[in-house]
Amino acid sequence: MAKVCIDCQKEVAGGRAVRVKEDRIILMLRAVKRALKISKENELYVCGDCIEIHEKRRKSFEKTMLIFAVVAALIIVLMFFTVVLSGRFELWAILSGILIIVLLALFSIIFKYVPATEGAEAVLVPGEPAEKPETKPKRKKQAGKKKGGK
Numbered sequence: 001m002a003k004v005c006i007d008c009q010k011e012v013a014g015g016r017a018v019r020v021k022e023d024r025i026i027l028m029l030r031a032v033k034r035a036l037k038i039s040k041e042n043e044l045y046v047c048g049d050c051i052e053i054h055e056k057r058r059k060s061f062e063k064t065m066l067i068f069a070v071v072a073a074l075i076i077v078l079m080f081f082t083v084v085l086s087g088r089f090e091l092w093a094i095l096s097g098i099l100i101i102v103l104l105a106l107f108s109i110i111f112k113y114v115p116a117t118e119g120a121e122a123v124l125v126p127g128e129p130a131e132k133p134e135t136k137p138k139r140k141k142q143a144g145k146k147k148g149g150k
């Protein structure tokens, strides 16, 4: 499993980064990606270069969600009053209203989700990057040994 920055997709192992909180939405998104077979199975981080902008994006995302919640609540209240005032209970109208809210919420989460991080400061991530930049090739212990394996 590679450790990557979710904002710039760079490897963070061996560098400074902060872990992304594995909240329910992250788990849900991962489950969706697994189902679609597009999951990269990476460990999610935000690297030191991206942390500042990420925190800003997170704050604006939280604001967007708050506005969304208020609008959704207003729509539900409005639907409730429509039912009360008209004296008719139109199940399909209410169900479709709720469905639209749920779909909107899902889409905005899937495409705009900015996960929280476990801290505001990047720390050293242990481990070595999976894809190393060119380094001196290590001397082989035994010549002629089979390649591959662990």
Ligand SMILES: [Zn+2]
Binding pocket: 005, 006, 007, 008, 009, 010, 046, 047, 048, 049, 050
């Ligand atoms: Zn980054």
